[in-house]
Amino acid sequence: MSVSEGLSIGALAKRTGLAVSAIRYYETQGLIAPWRNAGGQRRYQRADLRRLSFVMIAQQLGLSLPEIRDVLAGLPGNRTPTREDWTRISTGLRDRLNRRIETLQRLRDNLDGCIGCGCLSLPNCALYNPADQAASKGPGPRLVLDGADEASGPLV
Incomplete structure (x- = not known):
């Protein structure tokens, strides 16, 4: 599978350790936004691996899904977040975590x-x-x- 084809929901589940149903739920919550290929199957960007990892970590920190959605809205949707992107987000979360x-x-x-x-x-x-x-x-x-x-x- 080429990167341009995106990741299947099964591949995303395997890489993140999340159940397929959890990934679908996070999709309905607006935390990730897959597209559908010509066959109607969900496809995910590689950046969604990091987004879902962030979701799992943020939940452990006590953030609600609406709060997580607000934080993720500050990340680029079309590319993998950079170190600068994550630094900006982590700085914003530091006071809450403290x-x-x-x-x-x-x-x-x-x-x-x-x-x-x-x-x-x-x-x-x-x-x-x-x-x-x-x-x-x-x-x-x-x-x-x-x-x-x-x-x-x-x-x-």
């Missing part, structure tokens, strides 16, 4: 105690979240999401 790392570190460090849920079910919640003050900061595990930890002490 925030996620900080959140995961706080979660790890507080996992054996109160995780900031505001439930008051553990004895030390009364120390770190008196009268459920975390509830005023919004829903969810505010102490973890907002960066409070044992080192910063009670919310008061």
